Amino acid sequence: MGFIIRWLCALALLTVSFNPTQYNYVNWVRDYGHMNMSIAVLLGLLLFIGYVIYLRATLRSIGGFGMFLVLAVVGAGLWVLFDYGMLSLENKDFNVWLGLLALSFVLGIGLSWSIVRRAVSGQADMDDVEE
Template identity: 50%
Template sequence: MGFLLRWLGAFLLLAAIFNPTSWNYVTWARTAWGQQTPLIVFLGLILAVAAMVYLIATLRSIGILGAIVIAAVFAAGLWVLTDWGILGLDNSALNTWLGLLVLSLILGIGMSWSILRQRLSGQQTTDEVDG
């Protein structure tokens, strides 16, 4: 359940920043810049801080190489689906959603990796040992 919430948070964050619909920060900021500049800057900073928290935690947990490996696994899976004719790449909106899905999965895995590694190896933190 923890991974699912971390992934969902990453997906919602990335989709709030940009998605192929008109309901995203980038589109809103472009159209409303002259009328709502302070609010755009304020919300942009909040989104940037949230994205940095996810990104830094992911890079500390799995590193750049881990992120590249996870992205390569998902890219190979998409390649297989495209090769088998299950997935077509002619729809740019679908491609954008798939990109958001893959990036959010990388961030979700990165946020959950150290917890998963502790459970698999049987390690305990001092908080768990001391009670």
């Protein structure tokens, strides 16, 4: 259950920032940001903080190579679905949603990796602490 909540939060962060609909931060700032500059900056900073939290936790837990591997596995899975005719890539909006799902999956795994590792191996991850 913990992974699903982390993954959904990552998906929310990504989709609030950008998605193929007109309801996202990027489109709002482009269309109305000049009229509400203070709100645009505040919301942009809050989104930036969310990205820093997720990316820092993901890089610390699985690293850049781990992020690449998770994305490669997701991409290979999508390729298999495409090869077996279960997935069509004709719709551009659907492709953007697939990309958002893939990126949110990477961020969700990155934020949950320490919990998974502790459950599988019995070893806890700890930050480097100077004594």
